Amino acid sequence: MTVLVTGGAGYIGSHMVLALRDSGERVVVLDDLSTGHRDAVPEGVPLIIGDVSDQALVRDIVAQHGVSALAHFAARIVVPDSVADPLGYYEANTVKTRALIAAVQDAGVGQVIFSSTAAIYGEPEESPVSEEVPPAPINPYGRSKLMSEWMLADAAHVLPLRYVVLRYFNVAGADPQGRSGQSTPNATHLIKVACEAALGKRPGLSIFGTDYPTPDGTCLRDYIHVTDLADAHLRALAHLRGGGDNLVLNCGYGHGFSVREVIAMVKRVSGSDFPVTEAPRRAGDPAALVSRADKLPGLLGWKPRHDDLETIVRHALEWERRRA
Template sequence: MTVLVTGGAGYIGSHMVLALVDRGEDVVVLDDLSTGFDWAVRPPAELVVADVGDIETVGGLIESRGIDAIIHFAGSIVVPDSVADPLGYYLNNTVKSRALIEAAVKGGVKRFIFSSTAAVYGMPQVNPVGEDAALDPISPYGSSKLMTEAMLRDTAFALDFNYVALRYFNVAGADPKGRSGQSTPRATHLIKVACEAALGKRPRLEVYGTDYDTPDGTCIRDYIHVSDLARAHVLALDHLRAKDENLVMNCGYGRGFSVLEVIDAVKRASNVDFEVRTTDRRPGDPAALVAAAGRIRDALGWAPERDDLDLIVTDALNWERHLMTRAKGA
């Protein structure tokens, strides 16, 4: 049995590959390297450079490699970019996902794990937000992911096909062994940006809005360590191999930290008091977005191992230092 990981040369996908390889799975990575890196795919995983929307290529891999499950990460993820380029996001995240699902069905692959997002909830009225909350995305990014969830639901209803959709909250950190981390140059995630500011890779850090209805006026988010997230996918894979049951679950810790709390954590870990500037709110940012995380714990027996903001920040900072060393040696 072989697992196909789309987008496996990217941030979260590369950690998924590590988790699978660490437990002896055969892994094939499909990635066009538009945002991923070939060096992020650690042997013995096989890298195939191609487009996830290429049905013939995916079909050939399913047949030749004996694929029994697909874990789908490939796609575009920057919310403001999705507002500026909605058609591009619907192409990458929805149209190509449809092609991948079709290839899976044609090839007899019955197990599919999908990388979804908390952006499907839009501006939730209640936190923590549960899986049964209203689905009202406010960006093409969130809408494109929700459309793929709908395609998976309808395919599973009609055919011999099962899926797990995992709705990520704010993913951060890096592999504790230093094998992978967030490497995208244009990354917008707060912890990575703050680590770059601490190490002098950015002149300052900007805080978007300090007048939210939160204790310190800045946005609150639920930060989940990428290694805990990868392990959730492993458990989802085990679930699909054992049961014909579809699941939709949040991936978060169930508690949040404000922007200023995250900045303080990065300053503590780096021992650098980097410049922070405040500016206006960004359109569409909810004041708080925290996961109700009981379903994934109950359904999969998932128990996080790195649920600590200082630990998440330290791992991210160590990876950022690694990237600086790598760049010097290039």
């Protein structure tokens, strides 16, 4: 049995490929390399360069490689960009996902792990936020992902399809063995940006909004180590293979850190100071997003190994130093 990983040359997808390989699974990657990197795919793992909405290509991959499950990571993910280019995000994240699901279904693949996001919650009134909170996304990125969740749920009513939707909170860090990390050019993820600033790759960074209703006025986020997230996907795959029901699960640690707290940690771990300026809020940014994270451990037996901001930052810094 082979797992098809779309977006497997990207940040999170490449860590899933590593986790699958480490557990003895066969993997094939489909990626258009628009943001991914060829060298993020381990030697020996087939990499097909192409578009996930190319249904003929997808059906051919399934047939040639004996694919039995899909882990779908390929997407556009930058919230401010989605506000500026909503139609582009609906195309990449919703329309192409619809084509991909149809293609794998046609080819007989009935197990899907879908990469979703906490952005579907918008600005929830309760914190931490549980999976039962009604979705209310405030930006096209979140809406495009929610629409894909709806498609999966609707399709599963009438097709031999079972799925696990994983709603990521803020993913950060890098493979502890140094095999992969965040390499996206012009990345906007806070820990990535702060690490680049600490190593002199950027002149500094900006805090976007200091008047939010949070303890220090800056945005509050739940950061999850990318390796722990990959392990959640492995457990989702085992759940589906065991005949488990469809699930929608938050992926986070259940506690958050502010922008200022993250910057302070990067400065402390790196031993480097760097300029920090204050800027206006960015469109589409909620004040706080922290997960209620009890369903993932309870239903899939997931146990995080890197639930520590210092560890997350240290691994991210080590990756950035390797890329210097």
